[in-house]
Amino acid sequence: MADTTRDSGSGISAFGKASADKRGSESQIDEAIDLVAREMTNLDAPAGMRAEVLARIESAPSRTGFALLPRLATAVSLAVIVLAVAAVLWFARPANRPETVAAINHSSPAQAPRAAKPETRSSETPAHTGLASTTPAGTRTGAATGPAAGGAIPAQPDQNATGAADMGPAALAQPEPIVIAALGPDALQIPAIGVEPIGDLKPITIQDIPVGSTENQSPSIRKFEDEPAPSGLCAEQAH
Amino acid sequence: MSTSGVSDSELVERARRGDHAAFGVLVDRHRTSAFRAALAALGSPDDAEDITQEAFVAAFRHLADFREQASFKTWLLAIAWRKALTRRRSVKAMVRRFVAPAEGTEWEFPDRSRGQERALIDSELGAHLKRLISGLSPKLRDVLLLTTSGEQTYEEIAVMLGIPLGTVKWRVAESRRQLKGKLAELGY
Numbered sequence A: 001m002a003d004t005t006r007d008s009g010s011g012i013s014a015f016g017k018a019s020a021d022k023r024g025s026e027s028q029i030d031e032a033i034d035l036v037a038r039e040m041t042n043l044d045a046p047a048g049m050r051a052e053v054l055a056r057i058e059s060a061p062s063r064t065g066f067a068l069l070p071r072l073a074t075a076v077s078l079a080v081i082v083l084a085v086a087a088v089l090w091f092a093r094p095a096n097r098p099e100t101v102a103a104i105n106h107s108s109p110a111q112a113p114r115a116a117k118p119e120t121r122s123s124e125t126p127a128h129t130g131l132a133s134t135t136p137a138g139t140r141t142g143a144a145t146g147p148a149a150g151g152a153i154p155a156q157p158d159q160n161a162t163g164a165a166d167m168g169p170a171a172l173a174q175p176e177p178i179v180i181a182a183l184g185p186d187a188l189q190i191p192a193i194g195v196e197p198i199g200d201l202k203p204i205t206i207q208d209i210p211v212g213s214t215e216n217q218s219p220s221i222r223k224f225e226d227e228p229a230p231s232g233l234c235a236e237q238a239h
Numbered sequence B: 001m002s003t004s005g006v007s008d009s010e011l012v013e014r015a016r017r018g019d020h021a022a023f024g025v026l027v028d029r030h031r032t033s034a035f036r037a038a039l040a041a042l043g044s045p046d047d048a049e050d051i052t053q054e055a056f057v058a059a060f061r062h063l064a065d066f067r068e069q070a071s072f073k074t075w076l077l078a079i080a081w082r083k084a085l086t087r088r089r090s091v092k093a094m095v096r097r098f099v100a101p102a103e104g105t106e107w108e109f110p111d112r113s114r115g116q117e118r119a120l121i122d123s124e125l126g127a128h129l130k131r132l133i134s135g136l137s138p139k140l141r142d143v144l145l146l147t148t149s150g151e152q153t154y155e156e157i158a159v160m161l162g163i164p165l166g167t168v169k170w171r172v173a174e175s176r177r178q179l180k181g182k183l184a185e186l187g188y
Helices: A011-021 A026-040 A049-058 A060-092 A098-116 A124-129 A146-150 A219-226 B008-016 B020-042 B045-061 B072-088 B091-098 B116-121 B124-135 B138-149 B154-161 B165-185
Strands: none
Touching: A026 B124, A026 B138, A026 B165, A049 B020, A049 B045, B008 B020, B008 B072, B020 B045, B020 B072, B020 B138, B045 B072, B072 B154, B124 B138, B124 B165, B138 B154, B138 B165, B154 B165
């Protein structure tokens, strides 16, 4: 594809000596390096390059759109990969698996009315007692509702409501309802505090103390008064 | 109209006005320099030819950005060099290097007629040097090949590679030092 025209000049003789006895001088090694390195790029560009370049320049507008195709394809491929990875990660979460989602979708319509209105605790109660005995919603789960609730059929799990019959062998069993007890401290047990009435009060007798008497003073005060005043202190401070 | 005595600047100005023939003259003038620079970076004549064409097309499209702070040749070589480096770092080029059978054999030497020079290069020392030059680090090998090609001055190479002139000279000297050291280990 390319013609080569180059004369290595005086490098030939130096190179020949170097390769002949392997003991060429440093300058001969330098010339050999130059010769080999020059040989590695010693090619002329093809003569037809001018025509090819001009052809590419003139066809550039029409090539622009096609040149974008690989980039567009790459971008689309990357987007698809990202979406696929995101979908895999989303479905990998247990709460987002299709069977779990289906179970939730099947069970939600049946459970929603239960949560919306009070539910009879037992279908037999109204018939036998005639009392409108009700319990708050959510205290009973998995029981039959709808038409079966009005009859005398005992409460049993409704498989249609849970969708368990539709699930394959790999499906999980109907999860037990999670009952979360209310958190909080137990009620404080405070013993009753009784207040007894005050009985008869005896009168307090206070004896008169004569002035200057030390009879009822504490011993420490008495000792302090017996000691002499320290030097440097005036009589008032000492007392 | 004859263009033999027309300067590059005049041809660039004509090409800016849409004169494709004037740009064709620029292609003829500088195709070998750009081709050899690309060959120094890539080692493959086919890749070098493709890169050279791409560089000329890119230069034509960006002629309006050419401020003539450097010569058209230097500007063109810088474009070609950047494109060659991009190609060298491409996945395809990396795969080609990984599947190369042995060190230093990935370089595609020009397929020229077997003359006296070729016979000498095929000798033992020439074979060692080919392998050692191919085994140099890309930075050292690039500068060594560009300087020995004789198509660019040291200053042009510095502008082309975007490095100081002193760095170019140091890399040339370092590449020669390493080659001589390895040749000495081989008994030369």
